[in-house]
Amino acid sequence: MRKLNNRIVKVIKNGKQMTLPVTDEIKLNLGDQYYVSQLDNGEIVFTPLYQDIFSSPEFADLDFSQAEMDFGKFMGEEKLDD
Structure with missing residues (x-):
């Protein structure tokens, strides 16, 4: 975790809302939600x-399971489920 120096910010009025300004030391992207x-x-x-990518329509057709991989020869006393 990156430690930032303590900063004092002042609550400001933004229309009908109150806002706490965030310094640019804190890495955010416009549109991020919290x-x-x-x-x-x-x-x-x-x-x-x-x-939640598992319930997102954008990823509905994506197969999240991975294919079984062959890592070559066994190195020790691995137990196989044959």
Whole structure:
């Protein structure tokens, strides 16, 4: 995990929303989505929202299983399921 120097940011008003600016030290892409939660101690946590590729129509026809591979000769006392 990369440690960043502590930065102080000020909550600003952006239309009807409040915004916490993010410094460019934090690597984000425009359009990334995050779950946001606030802990009992007031700490705000942003967790990346990852796409579930198994339920995405974009990957519906993709076979996620891998073909069995031949790695050559056995090296020791491997047990075979014949």
